[in-house]
Amino acid sequence: MTDLTPSELGNLTDKLTQRRGELVAMIRAGAADAGHDNLRRMSGEVGDPGDESSALQQTDLNLAEMEGEVRELRAVDRALERVRDGSYGYCAECGCNIPTARLAAYPTAERCTQCQTRHERVYGGRDVTPSI
Numbered sequence: 001m002t003d004l005t006p007s008e009l010g011n012l013t014d015k016l017t018q019r020r021g022e023l024v025a026m027i028r029a030g031a032a033d034a035g036h037d038n039l040r041r042m043s044g045e046v047g048d049p050g051d052e053s054s055a056l057q058q059t060d061l062n063l064a065e066m067e068g069e070v071r072e073l074r075a076v077d078r079a080l081e082r083v084r085d086g087s088y089g090y091c092a093e094c095g096c097n098i099p100t101a102r103l104a105a106y107p108t109a110e111r112c113t114q115c116q117t118r119h120e121r122v123y124g125g126r127d128v129t130p131s132i
Contacts, residue, residue, distance in 0.1 A: 001002035003097045012107050013083050016076050019107075022071040028068040033090050077109040082110075 004012070082088035087096055093115035102109050111119060 004056055004089045004103070008100060008104075009083070009088070012088075012103055013080070015026060016079050016083070020073065020076045020080070023069050023076065027066060027069050027073065031071065039129050071106075078110070079108045093119070 003011075032043055079088060082090075090096070091112040092110045094112065096112050098109050098112050102113060102129060109116070
């Protein structure tokens with residue numbers, strides 16, 4: 001059984017659910033802005049090659065930010081799924097309890113600190129979770 005009390009689990013679930021709502025709103029707003037930026041570029045508002053280059057760079061930055069938000073949304077959804085199936089709070093690698101303090105700081109944590117450190121050494125901090 002996880003070290004989380006029902007109250008702690010409820011608070012973390014609420015935090016994850018709230019963050020999910022924030023991320024969905026940010027992604028929707030970013031998608032709407034990206035569509036507007038593309039429409040503006042296609043309609044010829046960009047004045048010269050320098051302006052066009054700046055507009056493209058800003059669009060790339062916006063898309064990269066949105067990609068990060070989508071990645072975080074997937075992590076939140078995985079955490080909420082673990083809450084539903086009863087595996088939240090357990091390390092995906094060794095099966096031990098993830099410390100409550102770690103979950104409070106990083107509610108989407110999938111591994112205990114020791115396994116996360118090992119994972120980052122092997123994969124360089126990259127998320128190797130399939131994006132399916």
